[in-house]
Amino acid sequence: MQEVAKTAIAAYVSDRPQRLVSAIEAVVIEDAELLRRLSQ
Secondary structure, three states: OHHHHHHHHHHHHHOHHHHHHHHHHHHHHHOHHHHHHHOO
16 A cells, blocks of 8 residues: 555656646746736
């Protein structure tokens, strides 16, 4: 059981950078107009 948990945690942690990039991309797309206005 511990080995399964360790494997699941390792998979979750190793995927974190891609999840972060995906979340940032979603914000950029969804809030493009707001970000454009704030940059002026």
